[in-house]
Amino acid sequence: MQTENPVTSAPFAHIDEAVALAHAAQATYGAASRAVRSALLRGLADALERDAAQLVAIADKETSLGDARLNGELARTAFQLRGFAERVDAGIANLQVDDAAVPGAPPAGRPQLTRVHVPLGPVAMFSASNFPFAFSVLGGDTASALAAGCTVIVKPHPGHPELSRRVHALAARVLREQGLPEGVIAFVDQASREAAVHLVGHADVAAVAFTGSYQGGVALWRATNARRRPIPFYGELGSINPLVVLPQALTDGVETPAATLAASITMGCGQFCTSPGLIVVHDDADGDRFAQALAQTLSTQKPHAMLTADMHRGFESATAHVAAQAGVRVRLAASAENDEAAAPAPRLFETDAQTFIANAALHEEMFGPAALIVKVRDEAQTLDVLSAVEGSLTVTLWGAQADTAANRALAATAQRIAGRVLFGSVPTGVAVCDAQQHGGPWPASTQPQTTSVGYAAIERFLRPVALQGAPQWAITATSGTATAE
């Protein structure tokens, strides 16, 4: 169980060097004032925007995501960095709870205590494939770690290596301009599984942030737990995002809802962690018309290529696995020609509630433009289907606006399994704001009480400390109200 690594080990010297830089920078950056941290976050946002045209061109070449989407994503990434900067200025990392001393014997009597927050230390940050800006080098994990006062060791995703290098070079320039050590944002330009395991096992890494596949994430989570001294691992691993279509949602016809849903399923070629992969529909005439309309609309969609050839293979394999399950009907199959292309055709499957509930193979994510329709008999069976899912980033409810006992039960069940519950709309698209929650019970997140999108994401990288009987200088130094750095 003692898998922490020595400070240097030849095959991973590059990683050890990056960790050493981040570790060395932690003392300075962890003690830096709010003004220093927020200036860094704003400087990174400005630099991204200044180089936007060039960066988007590289990103498009590497990911096929297209100019419009990539420009929007870069804007979101800059918005997010500035949003964290504003909140750092407002003291989000410096929340403090004071309990004055109370004379007398315990339990009522007590010493003076002040609860402050300290940064965890260097964070190993694993970039995602599907958001080359927003969940990559300067994405939400990096922004929230920097806001908390943690240095970051960026592990880029092999799906966009050149973009990652460019964005890191840009970050390094901003650090130099602002007189901060380069180790505040260290970079590991190495992609093997063994290298990743080495990184999360390094004694000087204090936390891990990961967005990616279930298998890759679980492997790193296990490696992190096998350390002599385990550390927090924040993994966002996979989610099937149930969308419940109640009969009330179809009273104005099936065409518009089907088109809305088809667009969400195929957005970004289905490579969104919040892509709706499970559609719960009542087993009645309207439900069947809706399923048909959905299949029809999906068949006309032409998604762009997937991010990597590996992911395309993974999608074909996952959809074939679902298609092969007993009791599953293929509503929309891949045509032979589409199977050969880099851009996969959308798929749609259908099954009944009992089959779904009994077969865990149907509860797993198909990452790409595919969904499984589950036909339910009634509202009680809808609850059973959701309960079988167990964990998801989102649940979307269509037609549940009215205050009825059935809708209350549905909303309660949805909240039991998901981090975000939508009343109407589609789950793709995650707003960056204070109220956001992007996380949920396993397998959505390894730490379901945390979020990787929105400003509460900073909490992952802060640890509370109670200072007992502390002199004022000690409280001030930690609570970040000091202006010096």
Added chain:
Amino acid sequence: MQTENPVTSAPFAHIDEAVALAHAAQATYGAASRAVRSALLRGLADALERDAAQLVAIADKETSLGDARLNGELARTAFQLRGFAERVDAGIANLQVDDAAVPGAPPAGRPQLTRVHVPLGPVAMFSASNFPFAFSVLGGDTASALAAGCTVIVKPHPGHPELSRRVHALAARVLREQGLPEGVIAFVDQASREAAVHLVGHADVAAVAFTGSYQGGVALWRATNARRRPIPFYGELGSINPLVVLPQALTDGVETPAATLAASITMGCGQFCTSPGLIVVHDDADGDRFAQALAQTLSTQKPHAMLTADMHRGFESATAHVAAQAGVRVRLAASAENDEAAAPAPRLFETDAQTFIANAALHEEMFGPAALIVKVRDEAQTLDVLSAVEGSLTVTLWGAQADTAANRALAATAQRIAGRVLFGSVPTGVAVCDAQQHGGPWPASTQPQTTSVGYAAIERFLRPVALQGAPQWAITATSGTATAE
């Protein structure tokens, strides 16, 4: 890896039954109003106090902790239940963040979002041996889970079985009186390791709270992580609680500080999770006088018997292991007669900083009345010793009141490894208040960002959910402002 259990399995039918009760009660209790939850917490406090004399007598028979201590602990437990009740009334479990919709395109444009908190669900709660009231059936874990709206499955500690049964019977009576289902506080009267593993693996258990030994805790943590869908595990596992004696603390002589420290080391026969087990002293004349005075005072202490024979054996084995390490000097040995008694004699060991840093065997807790003195050359070496500890519930600093660079470095290092940093005083005795933090980096806690003492402990059992575009009834139902239950 699929170790979740079927709903019934003969050898553990008793456990399955308790989980089924808690699971069935969760829907009702999780949706109960603040008034219902706070009335329950207050009712439990009242009932404990009403039966205090009888309960303390049983506890003393089973634990040897003595009337004074046990009466104080019962008072603390009732105080804690009432403190959670007050905070439930004030809305601690119902914090809500609202982000109004912003028209326009993302990233600035966004839907309406409200962040609320939902209870995790049934909590498997493992009682500790050393606080038969405050960390047992109705202790802090139960109180905070109930405050969060979670039902609890209590696993009593075998060190005080009769007391546990009595306190549970009392709780069951309060539940009946208040018209709540008995499963709100379910009880598992079975103690084997296999039974415990079965309990944490049960599909209907949503979280685990554990206070106890490192080995037992890690075994259950691993079992929890081996579930098909892992769940949060809050374990408080062990801590050596460094206490740093700076030369400034000894300027008025060594006798008083030595007596204060000796009392803390032997309090409760050293069976406190915050017992100071590592004493860092400068290697100079005053430091040596202090070490001598400490050994002398300790030799006069007569601790009561340890909680169980197993724990006594564990203490003898842990201290013998430390005594056998190269470079360790025995400052105070057990006399032959003490070794035979149920009450162990205090032990004191001494080593130098380099020996300590290099030998991980010296970083582990000796649960009982023992401490290891580490002699340091200077302040820099003090930081190295603390860094080698890595994780602890507390660090205590004596003589670090002045605002100097050395004290700032010491305070920063102490905060990096501990959840509570004391300036003066002793770490035994943990105030129940809002600012408290009882937790720290591994091995102190499996989830170092949470606390098991103080009112922030409730956060362990709540999960944020973002409600998007939700009708008012859905927000009200979850945020607990509804008065109906």
